[in-house]
Amino acid sequence: MKLSDGVEQSIHSIAMLASLEEHQVLSAAALAEFHGVSQSYLLKHLQALSRSGILGTVPGPKGGYHLEQSPDEISLFDVVLAVEGPEPAFRCKEIRRNGPNPASESYFIAPCQISADMLRAERSYHDELRKVKIAHLLAKVQRDDDGTLAARSCAFLDANARTSRQTRIQQPR
Template sequence: MKLSDGVEQAIHSVTMLSGLSADGVLSAAALAEFHGVSPSYLLKHLQALSGAGIVQTLPGPKGGYRLARPPEKVTLLDIVLAVEGAGPAFRCNEIRRRGPNPLPAHLLTKPCGINAAMLRAEQAYRAELRRVSIADILADVGAMDDGTIVARGCAFLDIHERKSGSKA
Protein backbone atom coordinates (compact mmCIF):
# COMPACT_ATOMS: atom_id res chain seq x y z
CA MET A 1 0.00 0.00 0.00
CA LYS A 2 1.32 3.41 -0.91
CA LEU A 3 0.06 6.54 0.76
CA SER A 4 0.40 9.93 -0.87
CA ASP A 5 3.00 12.48 0.18
CA GLY A 6 0.05 14.45 1.51
CA VAL A 7 -0.31 12.02 4.42
CA GLU A 8 3.24 12.69 5.59
CA GLN A 9 2.78 16.43 5.14
CA ALA A 10 -0.53 16.38 7.01
CA ILE A 11 0.87 14.42 9.96
CA HIS A 12 3.87 16.72 10.27
CA SER A 13 1.64 19.80 9.96
CA VAL A 14 -0.74 18.58 12.66
CA THR A 15 2.26 17.84 14.87
CA MET A 16 3.61 21.35 14.29
CA LEU A 17 0.21 22.91 15.03
CA SER A 18 0.14 21.11 18.37
CA GLY A 19 2.96 23.40 19.51
CA LEU A 20 0.94 26.60 19.11
CA SER A 21 -0.21 28.71 22.03
CA ALA A 22 -3.95 28.73 22.84
CA ASP A 23 -4.68 31.70 20.57
CA GLY A 24 -1.97 30.98 18.00
CA VAL A 25 -2.32 30.04 14.36
CA LEU A 26 0.08 29.29 11.51
CA SER A 27 -0.49 30.15 7.89
CA ALA A 28 -0.39 27.45 5.25
CA ALA A 29 2.59 29.27 3.72
CA ALA A 30 4.51 29.07 7.01
CA LEU A 31 3.76 25.35 7.38
CA ALA A 32 4.85 24.75 3.79
CA GLU A 33 8.05 26.75 4.35
CA PHE A 34 8.94 24.85 7.52
CA HIS A 35 8.50 21.49 5.81
CA GLY A 36 9.95 22.54 2.45
CA VAL A 37 6.86 21.50 0.50
CA SER A 38 4.57 23.03 -2.10
CA PRO A 39 2.18 25.53 -0.48
CA SER A 40 -0.63 24.73 -2.94
CA TYR A 41 -0.30 20.96 -2.39
CA LEU A 42 -0.19 21.38 1.39
CA LEU A 43 -3.17 23.75 1.30
CA LYS A 44 -5.26 21.02 -0.35
CA HIS A 45 -4.48 18.70 2.57
CA LEU A 46 -5.04 21.36 5.20
CA GLN A 47 -8.49 21.92 3.71
CA ALA A 48 -9.15 18.18 3.97
CA LEU A 49 -8.00 18.22 7.61
CA SER A 50 -10.31 21.17 8.24
CA GLY A 51 -13.23 19.37 6.63
CA ALA A 52 -12.56 16.39 8.90
CA GLY A 53 -12.57 18.60 12.01
CA ILE A 54 -8.90 17.98 12.77
CA VAL A 55 -7.74 21.54 12.21
CA GLN A 56 -9.61 24.79 12.51
CA THR A 57 -9.30 27.51 9.90
CA LEU A 58 -9.37 31.15 10.96
CA PRO A 59 -9.81 33.61 8.08
CA GLY A 60 -8.37 37.08 7.79
CA PRO A 61 -4.96 38.75 7.90
CA LYS A 62 -4.16 37.19 11.27
CA GLY A 63 -5.76 33.92 10.26
CA GLY A 64 -4.31 30.52 9.68
CA TYR A 65 -4.62 27.01 11.06
CA ARG A 66 -4.66 25.48 14.51
CA LEU A 67 -5.77 22.18 15.96
CA ALA A 68 -9.51 21.78 16.38
CA ARG A 69 -9.05 19.23 19.16
CA PRO A 70 -6.28 18.19 21.55
CA PRO A 71 -3.37 16.10 20.17
CA GLU A 72 -4.47 13.09 22.23
CA LYS A 73 -7.81 13.18 20.37
CA VAL A 74 -6.27 13.09 16.87
CA THR A 75 -5.13 9.70 15.62
CA LEU A 76 -3.00 8.80 12.63
CA LEU A 77 -6.09 7.09 11.20
CA ASP A 78 -8.05 10.36 11.45
CA ILE A 79 -5.38 12.07 9.36
CA VAL A 80 -4.99 9.27 6.82
CA LEU A 81 -8.76 9.11 6.27
CA ALA A 82 -8.99 12.90 5.93
CA VAL A 83 -6.27 12.98 3.27
CA GLU A 84 -6.81 9.68 1.45
CA GLY A 85 -10.55 9.19 1.95
CA ALA A 86 -12.42 6.51 3.81
CA GLY A 87 -12.67 3.98 1.00
CA PRO A 88 -10.79 0.70 1.26
CA ALA A 89 -7.28 0.55 -0.19
CA PHE A 90 -8.11 -2.72 -1.98
CA ARG A 91 -11.12 -2.77 -4.25
CA CYS A 92 -12.31 -6.14 -5.45
CA ASN A 93 -13.60 -5.93 -9.03
CA GLU A 94 -14.71 -9.58 -9.09
CA ILE A 95 -12.38 -10.51 -11.93
CA ARG A 96 -13.33 -14.12 -11.18
CA ARG A 97 -16.37 -13.37 -13.36
CA ARG A 98 -14.30 -12.23 -16.35
CA GLY A 99 -12.04 -13.70 -18.98
CA PRO A 100 -12.65 -16.47 -21.44
CA ASN A 101 -13.51 -19.00 -18.74
CA PRO A 102 -15.25 -17.22 -15.80
CA LEU A 103 -16.20 -19.16 -12.71
CA PRO A 104 -19.73 -20.55 -12.73
CA ALA A 105 -22.29 -18.63 -10.67
CA HIS A 106 -22.64 -21.36 -8.03
CA LEU A 107 -18.94 -20.81 -7.08
CA LEU A 108 -19.45 -17.07 -6.67
CA THR A 109 -21.94 -17.19 -3.79
CA LYS A 110 -19.27 -16.50 -1.15
CA PRO A 111 -17.04 -13.41 -1.06
CA CYS A 112 -13.74 -13.69 -2.86
CA GLY A 113 -11.09 -15.12 -0.53
CA ILE A 114 -8.53 -12.61 -1.79
CA ASN A 115 -10.87 -9.71 -1.03
CA ALA A 116 -11.60 -11.11 2.44
CA ALA A 117 -7.87 -11.44 3.23
CA MET A 118 -7.13 -7.94 1.99
CA LEU A 119 -9.97 -6.48 4.06
CA ARG A 120 -8.69 -8.26 7.19
CA ALA A 121 -5.23 -6.82 6.58
CA GLU A 122 -6.67 -3.34 6.14
CA GLN A 123 -8.65 -3.67 9.36
CA ALA A 124 -5.43 -4.52 11.21
CA TYR A 125 -3.63 -1.59 9.56
CA ARG A 126 -6.43 0.82 10.48
CA ALA A 127 -6.58 -0.50 14.05
CA GLU A 128 -2.88 0.27 14.49
CA LEU A 129 -3.28 3.78 13.05
CA ARG A 130 -6.31 4.32 15.30
CA ARG A 131 -4.19 3.36 18.32
CA VAL A 132 -1.54 6.07 17.75
CA SER A 133 -2.39 9.68 18.54
CA ILE A 134 -0.46 12.83 17.74
CA ALA A 135 0.26 13.05 21.49
CA ASP A 136 1.90 9.61 21.25
CA ILE A 137 4.04 10.77 18.33
CA LEU A 138 5.08 13.87 20.29
CA ALA A 139 5.99 11.73 23.30
CA ASP A 140 8.10 9.41 21.14
CA VAL A 141 9.93 12.36 19.58
CA GLY A 142 10.43 13.93 23.00
CA ALA A 143 11.94 10.73 24.35
CA MET A 144 14.65 10.66 21.69
CA ASP A 145 15.18 14.41 21.27
CA ASP A 146 18.31 15.98 22.72
CA GLY A 147 16.58 19.35 22.49
CA THR A 148 17.40 19.96 18.84
CA ILE A 149 13.96 19.09 17.47
CA VAL A 150 12.07 21.15 20.04
CA ALA A 151 14.44 24.10 19.61
CA ARG A 152 13.98 24.00 15.82
CA GLY A 153 10.18 24.06 16.11
CA CYS A 154 10.11 26.70 18.84
CA ALA A 155 12.43 29.01 16.90
CA PHE A 156 10.18 28.75 13.86
CA LEU A 157 7.01 29.32 15.89
CA ASP A 158 8.57 32.36 17.58
CA ILE A 159 8.85 33.97 14.16
CA HIS A 160 5.73 32.68 12.36
CA GLU A 161 3.01 32.11 14.95
CA ARG A 162 0.18 34.61 14.63
CA LYS A 163 -2.06 35.53 17.52
CA SER A 164 -5.64 35.22 16.36
CA GLY A 165 -7.23 37.03 19.27
CA SER A 166 -9.77 34.24 19.75
CA LYS A 167 -9.21 31.02 21.64
CA ALA A 168 -10.36 27.61 20.45
Protein backbone atom coordinates in the same frame (compact mmCIF):
# COMPACT_ATOMS: atom_id res chain seq x y z
CA MET B 1 0.12 -0.07 0.26
CA LYS B 2 1.32 3.36 -0.68
CA LEU B 3 0.02 6.39 1.14
CA SER B 4 0.30 9.80 -0.48
CA ASP B 5 2.90 12.35 0.54
CA GLY B 6 -0.04 14.28 1.93
CA VAL B 7 -0.29 11.88 4.87
CA GLU B 8 3.30 12.55 5.95
CA GLN B 9 2.93 16.29 5.42
CA SER B 10 -0.32 16.31 7.37
CA ILE B 11 1.11 14.43 10.35
CA HIS B 12 4.13 16.75 10.53
CA SER B 13 1.89 19.82 10.20
CA ILE B 14 -0.36 18.58 12.99
CA ALA B 15 2.71 18.01 15.16
CA MET B 16 3.83 21.58 14.51
CA LEU B 17 0.37 22.97 15.23
CA ALA B 18 0.30 21.05 18.51
CA SER B 19 3.09 23.34 19.73
CA LEU B 20 1.02 26.50 19.35
CA GLU B 21 -0.26 28.37 22.35
CA GLU B 22 -3.90 29.27 22.79
CA HIS B 23 -5.07 31.88 20.23
CA GLN B 24 -2.13 31.19 17.90
CA VAL B 25 -2.37 29.97 14.31
CA LEU B 26 0.07 29.17 11.53
CA SER B 27 -0.54 29.90 7.88
CA ALA B 28 -0.37 27.22 5.22
CA ALA B 29 2.56 29.16 3.73
CA ALA B 30 4.49 28.96 7.02
CA LEU B 31 3.81 25.24 7.41
CA ALA B 32 4.88 24.59 3.81
CA GLU B 33 8.03 26.66 4.28
CA PHE B 34 9.01 24.88 7.51
CA HIS B 35 8.65 21.47 5.89
CA GLY B 36 10.03 22.49 2.49
CA VAL B 37 6.94 21.29 0.60
CA SER B 38 4.57 22.70 -1.99
CA GLN B 39 2.13 25.13 -0.40
CA SER B 40 -0.66 24.32 -2.86
CA TYR B 41 -0.32 20.56 -2.26
CA LEU B 42 -0.18 21.01 1.52
CA LEU B 43 -3.14 23.39 1.44
CA LYS B 44 -5.29 20.71 -0.17
CA HIS B 45 -4.57 18.40 2.77
CA LEU B 46 -4.94 21.10 5.42
CA GLN B 47 -8.41 21.78 4.00
CA ALA B 48 -9.25 18.06 4.22
CA LEU B 49 -8.06 18.02 7.85
CA SER B 50 -10.21 21.07 8.51
CA ARG B 51 -13.28 19.44 6.93
CA SER B 52 -12.73 16.39 9.11
CA GLY B 53 -12.65 18.51 12.28
CA ILE B 54 -9.00 17.84 13.13
CA LEU B 55 -7.94 21.39 12.29
CA GLY B 56 -9.70 24.67 12.77
CA THR B 57 -9.19 27.70 10.58
CA VAL B 58 -9.15 31.42 11.11
CA PRO B 59 -9.92 33.26 7.86
CA GLY B 60 -8.29 36.42 6.65
CA PRO B 61 -4.82 37.80 6.04
CA LYS B 62 -3.80 37.18 9.68
CA GLY B 63 -5.52 33.80 9.76
CA GLY B 64 -4.23 30.30 9.65
CA TYR B 65 -4.65 26.84 11.11
CA HIS B 66 -4.79 25.44 14.63
CA LEU B 67 -5.71 22.10 16.16
CA GLU B 68 -9.41 21.72 16.74
CA GLN B 69 -8.83 18.56 18.79
CA SER B 70 -6.30 17.67 21.45
CA PRO B 71 -3.21 15.73 20.32
CA ASP B 72 -4.41 13.00 22.73
CA GLU B 73 -7.53 12.58 20.60
CA ILE B 74 -6.02 12.61 17.09
CA SER B 75 -4.89 9.21 15.84
CA LEU B 76 -2.85 8.38 12.78
CA PHE B 77 -5.98 6.68 11.46
CA ASP B 78 -7.89 9.98 11.76
CA VAL B 79 -5.23 11.69 9.64
CA VAL B 80 -5.09 8.92 7.02
CA LEU B 81 -8.89 8.88 6.78
CA ALA B 82 -9.05 12.67 6.36
CA VAL B 83 -6.32 12.77 3.71
CA GLU B 84 -6.88 9.53 1.79
CA GLY B 85 -10.65 9.17 2.26
CA PRO B 86 -12.74 6.20 3.37
CA GLU B 87 -12.32 3.99 0.31
CA PRO B 88 -10.60 0.68 1.06
CA ALA B 89 -7.10 0.25 -0.35
CA PHE B 90 -8.12 -3.02 -2.04
CA ARG B 91 -11.18 -2.88 -4.25
CA CYS B 92 -12.26 -6.22 -5.71
CA LYS B 93 -13.29 -5.95 -9.35
CA GLU B 94 -14.55 -9.55 -9.49
CA ILE B 95 -12.18 -10.45 -12.30
CA ARG B 96 -13.30 -14.05 -11.79
CA ARG B 97 -16.17 -13.11 -14.10
CA ASN B 98 -13.76 -12.08 -16.91
CA GLY B 99 -11.74 -13.93 -19.51
CA PRO B 100 -12.56 -16.64 -22.00
CA ASN B 101 -13.61 -19.15 -19.30
CA PRO B 102 -15.18 -17.23 -16.37
CA ALA B 103 -16.09 -19.01 -13.14
CA SER B 104 -19.64 -20.27 -12.83
CA GLU B 105 -22.24 -18.04 -11.16
CA SER B 106 -22.30 -20.38 -8.15
CA TYR B 107 -18.91 -18.96 -7.11
CA PHE B 108 -20.38 -15.48 -6.76
CA ILE B 109 -22.89 -16.30 -4.00
CA ALA B 110 -20.23 -15.68 -1.34
CA PRO B 111 -17.83 -12.73 -1.38
CA CYS B 112 -14.48 -13.26 -3.06
CA GLN B 113 -12.16 -14.80 -0.45
CA ILE B 114 -9.25 -12.69 -1.66
CA SER B 115 -11.31 -9.56 -1.12
CA ALA B 116 -12.49 -10.73 2.31
CA ASP B 117 -8.92 -11.44 3.47
CA MET B 118 -7.59 -8.15 2.10
CA LEU B 119 -10.34 -6.20 3.87
CA ARG B 120 -9.70 -8.08 7.12
CA ALA B 121 -5.99 -7.21 6.88
CA GLU B 122 -6.83 -3.57 6.19
CA ARG B 123 -9.09 -3.45 9.26
CA SER B 124 -6.15 -4.73 11.36
CA TYR B 125 -3.92 -2.03 9.87
CA HIS B 126 -6.53 0.61 10.70
CA ASP B 127 -6.82 -0.72 14.26
CA GLU B 128 -3.06 -0.28 14.71
CA LEU B 129 -3.20 3.27 13.31
CA ARG B 130 -6.01 4.09 15.75
CA LYS B 131 -3.73 3.16 18.67
CA VAL B 132 -1.11 5.78 17.77
CA LYS B 133 -2.05 9.27 18.95
CA ILE B 134 -0.25 12.46 17.95
CA ALA B 135 0.52 13.11 21.64
CA HIS B 136 2.38 9.78 21.84
CA LEU B 137 4.44 10.63 18.78
CA LEU B 138 5.32 14.04 20.19
CA ALA B 139 6.34 12.52 23.52
CA LYS B 140 8.70 10.09 21.74
CA VAL B 141 10.26 12.90 19.71
CA GLN B 142 10.74 15.03 22.83
CA ARG B 143 12.27 12.11 24.70
CA ASP B 144 14.83 11.50 21.94
CA ASP B 145 15.55 15.18 21.19
CA ASP B 146 18.82 16.66 22.43
CA GLY B 147 17.21 20.10 22.22
CA THR B 148 18.05 20.73 18.58
CA LEU B 149 14.59 19.93 17.21
CA ALA B 150 12.84 21.90 19.94
CA ALA B 151 15.06 24.95 19.33
CA ARG B 152 14.43 24.77 15.58
CA SER B 153 10.66 24.54 16.04
CA CYS B 154 10.48 27.21 18.74
CA ALA B 155 12.48 29.68 16.69
CA PHE B 156 10.22 29.10 13.69
CA LEU B 157 7.06 29.42 15.77
CA ASP B 158 8.32 32.61 17.41
CA ALA B 159 8.83 34.11 13.94
CA ASN B 160 5.68 32.76 12.25
CA ALA B 161 2.87 32.09 14.74
CA ARG B 162 0.04 34.56 14.45
CA THR B 163 -2.23 35.62 17.28
CA SER B 164 -5.94 35.19 16.74
CA ARG B 165 -8.81 36.35 18.90
CA GLN B 166 -10.76 33.21 18.12
CA THR B 167 -11.29 31.02 21.20
CA ARG B 168 -10.20 27.44 20.81
CA ILE B 169 -9.02 24.52 22.91
CA GLN B 170 -5.83 24.90 24.90
CA GLN B 171 -2.99 22.83 23.45
CA PRO B 172 -0.20 21.53 25.66
CA ARG B 173 3.18 22.99 24.79
